[in-house]
Amino acid sequence: MSRDPIFRPWMDQLLKLVGAGAAVTGIYVVLMIYFGFSPKTISAGYMPEQPVPYSHALHVGELGLDCRYCHTTVESAGFAAIPPTQTCMNCHEKIEPTSVNLEPVRSSFRTGLPVRWIKVHDLPDYVYFNHSAHVTRGVSCVECHGRVDHMEEVHQVKPLSMGWCLECHRDPAPHLRPVDKVTDLGWGMERTEQEKIDQGSEIMKGLGLYDESGHPTTRMTLMTNCSTCHR
């Protein structure tokens, strides 16, 4: 009497399916981690609710306030200071003095206690980013913060990851514009890629990052040193 085989023919089929399934799962897990945990996924688009529904779209986009009216220290210091309550009250003592939305601002002005804004663009503590070093070299606000002048509520547009920083640090030319245009967020949108590169290269020559013959100088290489951003 013959015994039934333990491994039946259909099991060959199953084995292949299981193998394929494992491979797909493996790839899925890897891709899930790679994309799911990438800063593009978990950081870009971050939009916390602020204590005051301040609209950049209204103030900057429609009314045309310059970034530096509020973020006064951006050209001279590492931090682009969040404006003190006083700055808000300069106008809002007269304009919309009874608005419910502005109550936290008025209460801060009365009590001397700060408005507790939530940080949107939050770099890790071991990264030392300096605003003045960028805006005085022709890197516009829009390069990192996006079209804030179109945002009702500020959110993070770029991933702010190290790889993303390095894209520009390795090849800044297309991201530069004349220094007096850095806060003009909509400036030069119509330029072609080649125009951006040409214009950026000219600016970099002026800054000493490229020499006359178009070769990068050492100040270029310094931009990718570890201690440039990490100390």
Added chain:
Amino acid sequence: MSSIKNKTGSKPGQALWRSLDEYADSPEFRTLIEKEFPNHAPELFHSTSRRHFLKVMGASVALAGGLAGCRWPQQQILPHTSRPEGRAPGVPVSYASCWEQQEVAEGVLVTSYDGRPIRVDGNGDHPFQSGSATSQMQASVLGLYDPGRSSAPTHRDGDHRVSGSWEAAAEMLAEAGKSDKVAVLAAPKSSLALSMMRKRLLRKIPNSRWHEWAPLHRDSERQGTAQLFGRPMRPVADLSAARVLVCLDADPLMTHPASLAHSSGWASLRSSADDDEPVLSRVWAVESSLSVTGGAADVRIPARTADIAGIAVQLAAATGVSLPSDIAPIVSATQVTDEQILQMAADLKSHAGNCLVMAGDRQPPVVHALAHAINIGLGAVGKTLRFAEIENAERLAHIDDIALLADRIRAGEVETLLILGANPVYDAPAMNESWQQLIDRVPLSIHLGEYEDETAEVCDWHLNGTHFLEEWGDGRSWDGTITLRQPLIAPLYDGRSSIETLSILLDEKPQSGHDLVRSVLESRAGSDKDASWRSWLHDGFIRDSANAVDSAPAIRGGWGAAIESALQVPEGDEIVFLADHSLFDGRYANNGWLQELPDPVTKIAWDNCAQIAPSKAASMGIKTGDMIRLSSGGRELEMPAFVLPCQNPRTIGVSLGYGRLLSDRAAGRLSRKPSLYQIADGVGFDSYQLRSSEAVRAGYAPVSVARGSGTYQLATTQDHNPVRPEEFMGDLEFNEEQRRVGEFARVVGAGFTPDHQQVAESVEDAGPHHPDLKSLWKEHEYKSHRWAMSIDLNVCTGCSACVVACQAENNISVVGKDEVAYGREMHWMRIDRYFSGEDVDNPEVVHQPLTCNQCENAPCEQVCPVAATVHNEEGLNDMVYNRCIGTRYCSNNCPYKVRRFNYFNNTKSPSVTEKMGYNPEVTIRSRGVMEKCTYCVQRINSSKIRANNERRKLTDGEVLPACAQTCPTNAITFGDLADPESRVTATQKSHRSYKMLAELNVKPRTGYMAKLRNRPDQDEG
């Protein structure tokens, strides 16, 4: 390793050594250097059990779970409601203020980061000092944020202490002000505002009296000048003019209150060594225990403290001072030969006018009188020395003052005792009764201080005082310049300063510190009072406010009457009580930075010890760490011995300020353990127990030394991180040890010039000889800045201010005594103290500060498996903490042993206040990460960004690492080698310049300049 044994096996010891173990080539030292991981982590594995393993694993799982949260904690931004003009968040601002110790104020610049003071540096604009700071000034920031400070008034309630409030305390004080038998015991201060409050108190309360007590003071200097001139005067020395300086037990470069001014003056002559016409000074130090000045001296003569009076008399006679005729010719009872004294005298006389004799505060008044008689006789007044008038000239000596207070308490003349900052229960000698008993006799005792210390706990009330960074105040610098103090931060614990507390006691309407200080200085203001006040606050001092100088003080007849008695000294061994180089008199006992700072002389951290000479120790069969019993005047104390070369054989040196064990004394009296002890508790030995009133008066005490019971582990860093050239030389037949001596220090004489024959020869001989160096690696090219440092050993005194400056700047962790004993101290900068010479009782000393050398061919970079330490375009070895996985290969491969590894998470849970003290410009490191000196890359970057923003080039000297900024002698030069005009380029080209372990071809960026010893036996003609 066998090659080392072969090579050194026949040679006992070394020509250059850091410790006696190394000198003797002892088995302990061999073990230390042959171990590949001397600081291996044994205790992690001692008690590995399943439970321990699970605990560790549990933590890892918890960590992994935490990661799943996707986003780091939300951060808030809290802007000002109305930002002060000119203030930008995240931009540090400096304010002038003043720091005080030994009744002398030092102007400081305090850096405030968003309202939090994080650094204290010297005020370079101050007329009497440079921009440098001592280790204690640097560390005072940590004192501000110390969670152990007392946080509220407390008072005694039955057997317990209960927390109270300042409202209740103010009521109590106002009531106390109505009593008519008030006594104040204050720590002496140079403050004019405090002096005004004292006068108001004495006027208002008829039977009140003001007493002052400090365990370390300069009374003998006051009394000595009073003997000589009829009134006490303050000798203000200018060491930049002193070609010959004789120190009689004096330590002008370290423990003297004007040490910063002295250091820069002394260094200005020493650093002329590379000028065309160098003016080298010569320092003679006659002393009983090795001081920082003694280590820096050209000629050092050990003598008993008691015998120095005799030496001073002989020196005075030899320099032509007319002494009272009845003084018998002194027979030299000391080891100091007549010849040495005559040589010293001849040296002084040949530089008449440009010479100076200084006496130390342990010496009796008559030695000070003799020293100044010599100075006046040799025409030093007006050149190297000026005598300034002092205020409060009529006051008693501290020890007499406190004895008077004890008598008055016993006589029932004190009903209310207000103690302002003094701590007599800990640091004053008992007056028949202990100070605890004396204070108990007073019906109402009130203590004001930063800590709930030994005195606070026996007082009825303790009031929490302010840190100097929290209060308004003033002080006088050594020359009398009025120096202002302004608060950098509101009192963290709602404390009150001394003057404010006195105002609560005296005034119907208490005044604020600001108003009190301003009112006392008002008379000095110009027509626009507000403008004067603002400009004083901005500068930190009042210009031209120094005390009047008597250019030709008249010597009183009969001044030498006390000489005879000063020469009657007991035979035998003596004990001297030293100001601790870190804790001073104990006031900084709860400061982790200072506790962990290796002493400049002994290299001991977290302890004090009995310093004993090698020959004495050998005769008694004592080794370092053995307990010895010291008996003096019926008092006994057991302490660990530390065998210290340079110690006089008949002197035991003991530093003060340790052994805070109040938990025993306070048994049952306190409801909680005062937090002061978190750091200070149980560290070291309370040597005040041995110090009697007589010892305070005489400056020394006879002592008998016996072997004690058992041994004690001292954490000394002197053998840590040994740099052993032969280890790298393998089997090459070099006997280079001797040459190292020439590298460090070169002996010259008075006729020294940089191109002098001797120096030329010693340059040739100095350093190792090696074949032509060829690199195995493709070397880096540098087109940008090439940062480099040079350290001039000729002016380095080993004072260790740089070590604390580095710690403050770079958020370096404190690890505690046990970890230091394992060799795991985290200091990025260490100062190796080398002895040289065959006489172990009096060798010569060289200090070599060592940080990361930033090698161009860096061995660390080549072995890192994860590229966590990489070369940058300016030649710095960047350390990337986030890449580091902790293999420690880099540290093993570092020839200078300058890398530090975080064995533990030392920054795991800092208190709220400790966090405030961190420098936000530098990353906080966690466990498992290697770290090291970065040449203060955060400062380089911020200077570069500033210069680029302004579209200009960096100027030489604009980038200054913390160590270079604070060095009192400007021994550290930092700059750009790519700039041919920079100072660092010039110093690295000096004849004296050498690179450490140059034969390894690692091309270090840090260069050293050899020390010059200006010896009389090398003088010409």
